[in-house]
Structure formats: structure tokens, C-alpha cells
Amino acid sequence: MFMAELKMIKSASGEEITNEKGSTKFKCPNCGKYIIIRSLHERKIATRYTCPECKFSGPN
Ligand SMILES: [Zn+2]
Numbered sequence: 304m305f306m307a308e309l310k311m312i313k314s315a316s317g318e319e320i321t322n323e324k325g326s327t328k329f330k331c332p333n334c335g336k337y338i339i340i341r342s343l344h345e346r347k348i349a350t351r352y353t354c355p356e357c358k359f360s361g362p363n
Contacts (some may be wrong), residue, residue: 333359 325343330336334357341352353360
């Protein structure tokens, strides 16, 4: 399901993130249309993310 709402920001694991310490926020490196947020925990366990816009996925 890729009915992405661009205003909705969620982490790769589906959690909504506010100001979690150590979280990272960046635009999709492929299309730049979607803001990806990863928590410190997700980076530690190297959770993969997938951009809902272009399907780009990666660990960074
Ligand atoms: Zn993208």
C-alpha cells in the first residue's frame, strides 16, 4: 500500500516520531519527495527504509 500522505511522517518501522533523541530526518536520496525519519534504534539495527514515492530503499 503506497497511498502516501506526504505530511505524515513515520519511521521505517511505522512509528510516528516527534523529537526522539538521535533520530535522523532526511529527504529520499532518489526522488527528494518524501521525508524519511529513522530513529536511533532503527539505525542501530539497520532497519531498511523504502520510499513510498519511488520505491527507493536503503540503509542510509
Ligand atoms: Zn523516493
